[in-house]
Amino acid sequence: MASKENRRITDMGTLKALAHPLRMKLYRGLIVARVATASQLAEQVDEAVSLVSYHLRKLAEHGVIEEAPAQSADGRERWWQPASDGVSIRDEDFRGAPEKAAVYTAASRLFSEQRADLYRRYLDERAHWTPEWNRAAESSESAMRLTAGELSELVADMQALFKAYTERGRAAEEAGDTEGRENVAVHTYAFPFRV
8 A cells, every 4th residue: 555644535536537436446346355355346346347346447537546556377367456535525626617526426425425325335234243243333412512623633633543453453354353343434524514
């Protein structure tokens, strides 16, 4: 991986490339796997390898993913990896013109829908997880009275905590401690609202 930090997306071309439903699934798959071939990802998303390869190349053109060192002796396989630990997309970078705002809103809705689908899948499959995992899983909602500055601080604190746990999990896996580990998604939405 080229960078251990999130890449800030500031241009419409890259945002449009990432805001394609299949591309976002492929990107999410690479974030989880860290390295994969088009064939491996095609199995995950149930699409043709040629179509997956096309969309991976599009993501690479925008620097979201990159080629990874070969993971096997088969020289015909092309391996991919995320170009950074993740991406961040901020409202302030897409306010300059109505078309920018529209692309940002459409992308945000797609990401939200895909996250909701992932959570619904967990709910549908909950009976297949152990009681331990079901006790550990969490869904909650909090309503607070904050200033914009306090909300920014809260978000930064949560991101720092998530990063620490991500690094802890990766270090454990690199040390060979993989028993009992599963992929875990944490979705947060922090936004103002009026009733």
